[in-house]
Amino acid sequence: MADTLLSITGLTKAYPGVVANDDVSFDIRTGEIHALLGENGAGKSTLVKMIYGLVAPDRGSMRIDGAAFAPGSPSEARQSGVAMVFQHFSLFDALDVAENVSLGMDDPPKPGALAARIRDVSEAYGLPLDPHRLVGTLSAGERQRVEIIRCLLQDPRLLIMDEPTSVLTPQEVEILFETLRKLKTEGTAILYISHKLEEIRTLCDHATILRRGKKVATCTPAEETARKLAEMMVGSSFATPVAQSRTRGDVLLEIRSLSLPAPDAFSTPLRDVSFAVAAGEVLGIGGVAGNGQDELLAALSGERIAPAGTVALKGKDIARLGPVARRDAGLLSGPEERLGHAAAPNMSLIENGVLTAARRENLVSRGFIGWGDARRFAERVIDAFDVRTPGPGVAARALSGGNLQKFVVGREILQRPDVLVLNQPTWGVDAAAAAAIRQAILDLAAKGAAIVVISQDLDELMEISDRFAALNEGRLSAARPVAELDMEKIGLMMGGAHDMEVAHDVH
Amino acid sequence: MIRLEKRPEPSRFWTAVTPLIAVALTMVVGGMLFAWQGADPVEAIRTIFWDPIFNPQFAAFTRPQLLVKAGPLILIAIGLSIGFRAGIWNIGAEGQYIMGAICGAGAGLAFYPSESVLIFPLMIVAGALGGWAWAMIPAVLKTRFGTNEILVSLMLVYVAENILASVSSGLLRNPEGMGFPGSRNFKQWDATHNAELISGTGMHWGVVFAFIAVIAAYVLMARHIQGFHIRLTGEAPRAARFAGVNPTRIVILCLGISGALAGLAGLFEVTGPAGQISIDFNSGYGFTAIIVAFLGRLHPVGILLAGLLMALTYIGGELAQLMLGVPGASIQLFQGMLLFFLLATDVFTNYRLRFAAREVS
Incomplete structure (x- = not known):
């Protein structure tokens, strides 16, 4: 030609x-x-x-x-x-x-x-x-x-x-x-x-x-x-996630005017963030990378302690509690970075299971780890989420991104959280694995958990969320039902045009 | 071109084999060094590694020395290894070892000449506390002000050495010692003498504590959630924080354990083999223990073996100095080489060599 x-x-x-x-x-x-x-x-x-x-x-x-x-x-x-x-x-x-x-x-x-x-x-x-x-x-x-x-x-x-x-x-x-x-x-x-x-x-x-x-x-x-x-x-057909009908229950997680200074020069401060998620609901939080996603997850997971009264789980203030106490209370989370944050690269899947499930799955008694139980828990995650690995003893870094992501998301879901917060749950994950993870999120919501999904993939958020809010420079827009949004409105929310809501809600 | 390629998983085979290769390489290069010094290399290597245990002429004297020297090395290295697993680099065990000895000895000497059975246990506690307190200085500075524990702990060694020089000719000096520097001799004071427990073996309380430490460290690191958190902190600090591990706690815990164990080693040394506080009772065990910890792959059982091996090079080295006239410094060089080769061959645990055509990158 x-x-x-x-x-x-x-x-x-x-x-x-x-x-x-x-x-x-x-x-x-x-x-x-x-x-x-x-x-x-x-x-x-x-x-x-x-x-x-x-x-x-x-x-x-x-x-x-x-x-x-x-x-x-x-x-x-x-x-x-x-x-x-x-x-x-x-x-x-x-x-x-x-x-x-x-x-x-x-x-x-x-x-x-x-x-x-x-x-x-x-x-x-x-x-x-x-x-x-x-x-x-x-x-x-x-x-x-x-x-x-x-x-x-x-x-x-x-x-x-x-x-x-x-x-x-x-x-x-x-x-x-x-x-x-x-x-x-x-x-x-x-x-x-x-x-x-x-x-x-x-x-x-x-x-x-x-x-x-x-x-x-x-x-x-x-x-x-x-x-x-x-x-x-x-290379094969895969199931599109299907949402089962869900009934909206009580508010399980409520964030009230949460502000946190940036921990270092490369982070974003959180500014007056408020939202609530109810049982059976998926809240999608969108936004361009670097607008406070990691910081929000850290404030919810307990890695950073928040000012008293800003984070309430089932009506109880948990803002001053650390990650272990928050897990005990039923709030689980999954950070964006798989290797090094959600999982330790050189440790086995068994050990990475213990990482967050030690207490909720009773893997520890009197301070001693029951490695048999830990192995069984890792195997359950591997089976339930179709993690492709030679076995649970393999180091996390040997798994492909999609498989490790299925493992770390599955690890939290199998612990039956009341509230689950995930940051970029399908980032860098192949389409089939992403569909499986989204389906698992929807199933968990159908069982009555409240779920927050932070993602930069708008298609994903539109697919699985009930309501959508956007992060912009550490501020969170008001959450709005996905059904009444289109790409233009979402873009304005992500760009920080918060007054749009005012104009919209007044009539 | 030769390239290093990261393995998907650390190789179990190489983890086990690198210490052996490092020992072999040290023997080869050390032999060359001795040859250059004018000694027969084969004989030198035999003198260092074989004669201390098997030569009928020396073994009766040198064999017990093996445990005497290995005891403090293992005790200190076990403590260090726990911190190293968490990525907390206590380089100042020598200082904690000296301060443990001073505090333990001081606690005992305060009750001289009592023969109470409680004195020795009291000294053990004081020794552990002394080492612990000295290690708390870098720990607190690190957690409060973010200072580097490597530098602080290392600098505190020199402070400890000066304190040692001061007390051995001042505060703790033997009043009946005719003005010579050095404390009373614990070997002549039964209540405090850390004597050989089984005659002819070199086994003293320090060796017993070292064995206990090996077992305890093994259980801690392999089975206990606290050991898991220590390893997690070293492997992935962010993941540790996500798991709910308090990094400050880990720093305090790890430096505390290594300081206390180094202090214990100092106390057992000064009441046993050394016999008294003197300007130079410390034989650099605190530094050599760093090599022992790495040579033993930071694993308790490995450290047990590495401690024995390093003790062997000490004894064999002295023997070679005596018999072959090689300079004492060449023995230190020998020990240093061991660590050097270990770290060099260690690369193969996580990487493999690829012989491949050059590529623009």
């Missing part, structure tokens, strides 16, 4: 013990947005690292405009017109935008000229950005713009974007999509990596789906259902 920009043929890359890419071939045309879709560990990052010259393929070849393309380094890739925006930004907080941009360029122009060009590009593509602002003062969305502008200044012909929307609010996502569509009309090809299916369906012209290193299909995502795409990604 004449308009093929990048042609990939038979790319193979093996790492010890795993074939990351196995004979992958597909073409990217000029002026198309091409999605690269796959679960974690499907080989997406290895593939783009090969295109960007970070990793050399074992076999296979690439051609750009019909000419052989085998970049030995990112700068060689950039000379051939390939640019990449990474998921994790590489920016210096203490430098301003222009300085950061020039640091990432192979041949930066003079500072004055650069600032002018940054202004031009940011205006041309609808990405407002002041070249003289310090990067430390920018939001995640603005930081991403710095990275994108850095790429655009080099007039790329292929722009690779690795999970660009994971840090953005819905409004920022819209701005990004406009930019990408504009680039597309100018003939720039975009390779868009994501596992968010709805995004891909609205944005991308074609999608290449990877599963366990192999290309499964190239399709036109707009013509497929999200469910079909997910099944191609996972």
